Amino acid sequence: MKYLILILILVSEFSFGQENYDEGCFEITQITLEISTSFKGSVYYLYRPKVDGGECLIKISESENGSESYKVKRYSLSEESNIPKAFSDALNVNLRDGIKLHDGTTWIIRSHLYQEFEISISTPEYMTKERGYVNLLKFREFLDKELEGENNS
Secondary structure, three states: OHHHHHHHHHHHHHHHHOOOOOOOEOOOOOEEEEEEEOOOOEEEEEEEEEOOOOEEEEEEEEOOOOOEEEEEEEEOOOOOOOHHHHHHHHOOOOOOOOOOOOOOEEEEEEEOOOOOEEEEEEOOOOOHHHHOOHHHHHHHHHHHHHHOOOOOO
């Protein structure tokens, strides 16, 4: 009986600690934009389909000390997010860019939307126009704008 009570306590503690930011969204992420710095933590933008046919845009911010915050915008089936179009525009990048900076940001793009791929870009904020990353930075601005006014944890 002691073990049953202990198991019930552990299960209830675990279930209350789970984040529900992706409730109603499929686990499969079609687009991920991960932005990491060597000193501030990471930000993840996730684009997922919803169970009811709509879309989810999720932003998870991790600080250096491990704390997380998130924002979620859910689009109904009748709403268009334009995220796939903005993503397609952002993919027009210079794949032969040889600049690798050790201090700065690393942007990792993972996609399962069209073809499956992953690309890592070193500090696209540096010499943005010359290196061909203007649309990539605009994509992040677009995602942040989409999430404006969404109050989550």
